Amino acid sequence: MSAKQTVCIIGSGIAGLACAIRLAVHGFAVTIFEKNSHPGGKINVLEKDAYRFDTGPSLFVQPQNVEELFKLAGEDIHQYIQYKKLDINCKYFYEDGTVINAYSNKEKFAKEVEEKTGEPAQHILSYLKESKNIYTNIGNVFLNHSLHKRKTITEHGILKALATTKPAYIFSTLHAANKKKFHDPHVIQLFDRYATYNGSNPYKAPGMLKLIPHLEMNEDVFYPQGGMISINKALYNLALKKGVTFNFNTTVQRIIETDNEAKGIVINNENHFADVVISNTDVFFTYLKLLNDKQQAKKILKQERSSSAIVFYWGIKKEFRQLYLHNIFFSKDYEAEFNSIFKLKNPYSDPTIYINITAKMEPGVHAPAGKENWFVMVNVASDEGMSDEAIISLYKKNIIAKLNRLLQFDIEPLIETETVLHPKLIEEQTVSFGGALYGTSSNSRSAAFLRHPNFSGRIKRLYFTGGSVHPGGGIPLCLKSAAITSQLIIQDSKKWKRYD
Numbered sequence: 220m221s222a223k224q225t226v227c228i229i230g231s232g233i234a235g236l237a238c239a240i241r242l243a244v245h246g247f248a249v250t251i252f253e254k255n256s257h258p259g260g261k262i263n264v265l266e267k268d269a270y271r272f273d274t275g276p277s278l279f280v281q282p283q284n285v286e287e288l289f290k291l292a293g294e295d296i297h298q299y300i301q302y303k304k305l306d307i308n309c310k311y312f313y314e315d316g317t318v319i320n321a322y323s324n325k326e327k328f329a330k331e332v333e334e335k336t337g338e339p340a341q342h343i344l345s346y347l348k349e350s351k352n353i354y355t356n357i358g359n360v361f362l363n364h365s366l367h368k369r370k371t372i373t374e375h376g377i378l379k380a381l382a383t384t385k386p387a388y389i390f391s392t393l394h395a396a397n398k399k400k401f402h403d404p405h406v407i408q409l410f411d412r413y414a415t416y417n418g419s420n421p422y423k424a425p426g427m428l429k430l431i432p433h434l435e436m437n438e439d440v441f442y443p444q445g446g447m448i449s450i451n452k453a454l455y456n457l458a459l460k461k462g463v464t465f466n467f468n469t470t471v472q473r474i475i476e477t478d479n480e481a482k483g484i485v486i487n488n489e490n491h492f493a494d495v496v497i498s499n500t501d502v503f504f505t506y507l508k509l510l511n512d513k514q515q516a517k518k519i520l521k522q523e524r525s526s527s528a529i530v531f532y533w534g535i536k537k538e539f540r541q542l543y544l545h546n547i548f549f550s551k552d553y554e555a556e557f558n559s560i561f562k563l564k565n566p567y568s569d570p571t572i573y574i575n576i577t578a579k580m581e582p583g584v585h586a587p588a589g590k591e592n593w594f595v596m597v598n599v600a601s602d603e604g605m606s607d608e609a610i611i612s613l614y615k616k617n618i619i620a621k622l623n624r625l626l627q628f629d630i631e632p633l634i635e636t637e638t639v640l641h642p643k644l645i646e647e648q649t650v651s652f653g654g655a656l657y658g659t660s661s662n663s664r665s666a667a668f669l670r671h672p673n674f675s676g677r678i679k680r681l682y683f684t685g686g687s688v689h690p691g692g693g694i695p696l697c698l699k700s701a702a703i704t705s706q707l708i709i710q711d712s713k714k715w716k717r718y719d
C-alpha cells in the first residue's frame with residue numbers, strides 16, 4: 220500500500236478547515252499554511268478592556284453543516300461546541316418608531332407583522348412556504364454540487380431543478396418579487412434585506428434569493444456558546460484530532476505549476492511538494508499573486524464584488540433592555556442606500572445599522588456586568604476609499620445620530636472602548652479583494668453560474684474553496700463549498716498516477 224496522498228491548503232478560513240477535516244477523515248495527509256497566527260480567517264475575536272467581540276460573522280444558521288463534519292469524523296460535536304436556538308431571530312427598528320420582533324416561531328412572527336404593519340399574517344406564511352420550496356427544489360442542487368461538472372446535470376437533477384424555477388426567480392429582482400408579494404413597505408424592506416446575506420443588492424439580485432429567509436425563518440437561528448469563535452475552535456480542534464498539520468505565520472508565496480499540473484507551493488522561498496493544492500484564499504489573489512496570471516485575475520474582477528463593511532466594536536457602559544442578540548436599524552430609503560453602496564461607492568448618510576450583542580446571550584461573560592459589547596456594522600462598497608479616516612468619522616457621526624434618535628438615548632458618552640474594522644483592514648487581514656465580505660455578489664441573473672468553479676480548468680490537481688468561489692460566501696455556503704471541493708478531490712484522486 221502506498222503512502223497517503225498529500226494535500227496542502229492555502230489558508231485556514233472556515234472552508235479551508237472543513238476541507239482539511241473531510242480529506243483527513245478520508246485518508247489524505249493534510250497540511251494547512253496560514254499567514255495569520257491563528258486559524259479561522261474572517262471568524263476571529265477581539266478582547267479589549269474587559270470586553271470581548273466576535274470580529275467577523277455573527278449569524279449562525281444551518282448548524283447541520285458543522286454537525287456533518289463531526290459525524291464524518293466519528294466525534295461527538297457536543298464535546299467540542301454547544302449552541303442553542305434563539306427565540307427571537309432579529310429585532311427590526313424603523314425610523315417611524317415601528318419595531319418588529321422576528322420570533323423564531325413562524326406563526327408568532329407572522330402575527331407580530333400583521334399587528335405592527337397590517338400585512339396579513341398569511342402573506343408571511345405563504346412567502347416562507349415558497350422560500351422553503353425554492354431552497355428544497357433548486358437551492359439544494361445548486362448549493363451542494365459543482366455547477367461545472369456534467370454529473371451535476373445528469374445525476375443531480377439540475378434540469379429538474381430548473382424546471383421548477385419560475386421566470387420571476389430569474390427575471391425579477393428580489394425587491395420586485397417582494398413588492399409583488401407584500402404591500403407594506405416595512406415588510407418589503409425586511410425581506411429585501413436578505414440580499415445582504417451574501418453582500419448583494421436587492422434591487423439587482425434575482426428573485427431566487429427568496430430562498431435565503433428559509434435558512435433563518437424555517438430552519439432557525441442559533442447562538443454558539445462563547446460566540447462565533449467557538450465554531451472556529453471546534454473545527455480547529457477536530458482538524459488537529461484528525462491529524463491535520465498547521466503552519467501558522469506562513470504566507471504561501473506561489474503555487475508550483477509544471478505542465479499544467481499543480482505540484483505544491485512555495486513558502487519561505489522553499490518548495491513544498493504535494494499531490495493536491497487547495498486555495499482557500501480569494502480566487503482573485505490566487506491568480507494574481509500565487510499563479511502570476513494577471514489575465515485570469517482581471518477576468519475574475521469582471522464579476523461585481525460583494526459589499527464590504529465598516530464595523531465599530533464598542534464597549535457600552537449600559538444595558539439596553541429593548542435590544543437583543545441581533546438588531547437592525549433600517550435606513551429610510553433602502554434603494555438610495557444600495558445605489559450608494561454599489562453604484563456611487565459613496566458614504567451614505569442614513570445607513571442601515573446592524574448591532575450584535577453577545578452579552579445578551581452570556582451576561583457578564585462578554586462584557587462586565589451591567590454593560591454590553593456592541594458590534595455595530597454598516598454595509599459599504601468593497602473599495603479602499605471607504606477606509607478613509609474622514610469617511611469612517613462621518614459614518615460614526617451618522618450612526619450615533621440615528622441610534623440616538625431610535626433608542627432615545629445619547630449613545631456617545633456610553634462608548635468606553637472602540638476598535639474599528641474597515642475594507643482595507645479586511646483585505647489586509649484575510650486577503651479578500653477590496654475587503655469584500657462574501658467574494659462576488661449575486662447582483663445579476665447569471666451570478667451563480669459565473670462564480671469560479673471549485674477546481675482549475677487548466678491546472679490539474681489545483682482546487683479552490685471558500686467564499687470567493689462556488690457556491691459563494693457566508694458560513695453555510697463556505698461549508699458547502701468545502702464539501703463540494705473535497706468530493707471532487709476524492710473522485711479525481713482515484714484516477715491519479717502516484718509519483719512515489
Ligand SMILES: Cc1cc2nc3c(=O)[nH]c(=O)nc-3n(C[C@H](O)[C@H](O)[C@H](O)COP(=O)(O)OP(=O)(O)OC[C@H]3O[C@@H](n4cnc5c(N)ncnc54)[C@H](O)[C@@H]3O)c2cc1C
Nearest residue numbers: 230232233234254260261276277278471500685686693694
Ligand atoms: C465583518 C464581517 C461580518 C460577516 N458576517 C457574516 C455573518 O453574520 N454570517 C455569515 O455566515 N458570514 C458572515 N461573514 C462572511 C464570512 O465570514 C465569510 O464568508 C467566511 O468566513 C469566509 O471563509 P473562507 O473559508 O472563504 O476564508 P477566509 O475567512 O476569507 O480566510 C482565508 C484565509 O486564508 C489566509 N490566506 C490568504 N492568503 C494566504 C497566503 N498567501 N498564505 C497563507 N494564508 C493565506 C488568510 O489569512 C485567511 O485566514 C462576515 C464577514 C465579515 C468580515
